Amino acid sequence: MSRHHLTRLFKSFIGTTPYSYYQEIKLEKIKEALGDLALNISEAFNSCGADYSGGFAEAFKKKIGMTPSEYRKTLQADECDNRKQPEQNKLFPMITFHPVCESEEQFFQTAELFPIPIQIFKRNGDIVFINEAVLKMWNVKDTSQIIGKYNLIRDPFANGQPELQDGIRKVFRGETVLIPDVRIPLENFWEWYKTRSSVYDIEAIYTDILNFPVAGADGQMAYMVAAFFTSRIYQGKSEVAKAREYIENNWREEFDIDSIAKAACLSPSHIVRLFKKYTGMTPYSYYQEIKVSRLKEALRDKNLSVSQAFLSCGFEYPGNFARFFKEQVGMTPSQYRKIMD
Template sequence: MRNNFEDRHKDILASIQSLPGKEELLAKVLEFIPYPIQIYAPDGTSVMVNRAMLAEYNNVSPELVVGKYNIFNDPDVIFTDEFQKLKRAFNGETVFFQDIKVPLESIVKRYGIQDLDVKAVYQDITLFPITDEEKRVICVVAFFINRRVYRGKIEIEKAKEFIKNHWLEPFNLSNTAKAVFLSKAQFSKLFKKHTGVTPHEYYINYKLNKLKEKLVDSNLTIAQAFAACNMNYSSSSARLFKDRTGLSPSAYRKMFMQKSNEGRSIKGQPEDTHRILAEFPHSLSAEQDLFAKVIECFPYPIQVFSIDGTARFINKAALDMIGIRSVESHVDNYNCFRDPIVMELGHLDKLRQVLTGKTVHLKDFNAPYQDMIKHFNVVDRDIYTISSDITCFPLFSAEGEVEYFAAIFIFKKIYWGREEIGRGKHYIESHWLEPFSLSNTAKAACLSKAQFCKLFKKHTGLTPQEYYLNYKISKLKEMLLDTNLTIAQAFSACNMDYNGHSARIFRERTSLSPSDYRKLHSQKQ
């Protein structure tokens, strides 16, 4: 495996002729990042792809891409409305593309890919330049984030999503099967075939994972942790927990607290932590400037931590987007393992898994901004909550040990405005599949209906009902892009009847009928 990896880097180095002298480190840095990345020379020729990019397409050989693919010669790129915008990246500007449908048919044909069990992929793509001291573009980096992937068995993915959205409710096989347009018998058979567990087992496992998150919150009693998951704390539920985890709820909590207090007991952590910290960043000494420069170029917040959780590097995007006042106030002071927000959200145990060499994904990390102001030295801004997906991945030493780890923050939503408005928006976006309820939304914002409506309109320019409809229509647009669904099924997946009234609402907000919207989007792709 190591020889293959070294051979890969030799191939990469041979193809990167435009980078002045530091090609190997750049290749290594980008290989570590678990998101697809491709680097282009100024003329548009691909000069590097990382492993994550190759894995997207069934581990296609880099020899088929590097030195052969040119983004300016790709018909799927040229004949789009975004071609001129793309060129701006090669003139020194960072550009963003949202919800781009990947031309899978062309890619499969170009690289001879077999058995790609994907029907459609929609990505957000960021292109940003790396420049020399004279601000000349020496290469352009493309960073790909999959927003939606429709696989061959789309019913299974949709069922998982339905279960995750309804885990607080009692399990209902009929409703789950109905959500994917299958009979109960068909659905159960298909789900077991593709996941290895029954729908009910998947639901129980997901619910217990949520319970684990609550159990590590020392502010809750064990009974309150169960109640927060809509479960009664009884001998039956405790036995179920023990059957699935091997520990009683109290023993699980005790074990977690012991792990949290043991600074060096995590597997994979070198014994002499202080020696590692004292040497940081001397292990990167010769390459430190380029390492920092590559991270600095990324338009997404990135932090690098030593194995005790202390922040050691932070890029400009993290300062600007998170609101951190200065590098000096954060680096060597912030520790992610002692972050109260990480603990309160129940992510600490999962975060620590990065020390064992795993890549860890923290989805829907909703950080209340007032808590960030309270605990950390961040700028006081008119923000209620920052919602992001965070990917933490290990950085290994030459000996194969975890030496540091990095975190990339992909911001999904920033809830601006007064706290009450943020609460209202968050409630609407979490309950969009349900009929709109002004009473419940106002209650979530801790306001009367009259106060909430007045304040919401003042800060957003919309009534709560209009905001709800716009959000629901945005979800319907996503479903209409899925050609595995009929238009009626797309409406049903959004808990809407497909009739003259709902079609008219869609047309009023998009200026297109549902069928015309689908047709127009297909033509654009």
């Protein structure tokens, strides 16, 4: 299906384009995160799976009518007593059937046309539909291995993740919920469905999951739809993928080659050799590269001083990392901030 066809189909079914709908939900989550004053603006964006220096900052300004910094200031003015909590879980109207989907069969046929992974659940949590993109992502052979055998509400993985569990509860109450950066439990699927293939080289997938209710002809919630937007994929050599995933999830911590090796199920010396062979750098260099990237993001946050930007990434300023930053970037942190102005 062409992108143009997909957009027209989604708009006729939902009433807006796929990206506009996705962007609307993400912007609402960014607004909620900006209300948490324990987070700086860059961290608020990151908690929603968005880059503060990227397009969502500009989209925020166009949609809300002010920059993220200005929006936060209005919250601070309204919440000067620090007791009022940020608005949570804004309710969105349930999506009703349009003429394009006069029956459940048409509803499922329409969902099958989308190239992104889509799952559809009944009100009791039983899965009733998955499209081919889900089978490919999960490396499951066919729908018969899942349909009638999986219940989202009773899923032990989902119930073991507080944010995921909370989001699922809300969507089954009729809310639209975006759950960012969820690690798909591929290992569980391989164990449950005995499906891992020797040619499937993906070790981990992180995805934003957009969940929304769909009402039936009577106006009551009939289904819950989950759409998956992949944010990170770790693939290639299994041990190296696991090491990369561990480093990126623990970049704020002290570098620990033993923990990285344990995550990859190898000895420290072995993972260092293997990592360099497949990435061209050592695990420590990769770790440093990520920290420099995160520090650049923090330095772009004008609400933070240079010292605060360093502290938000776990560094002291001035210190050794300031010198390392200059070596890697070719300018001091202050100079980098100036060219970003």
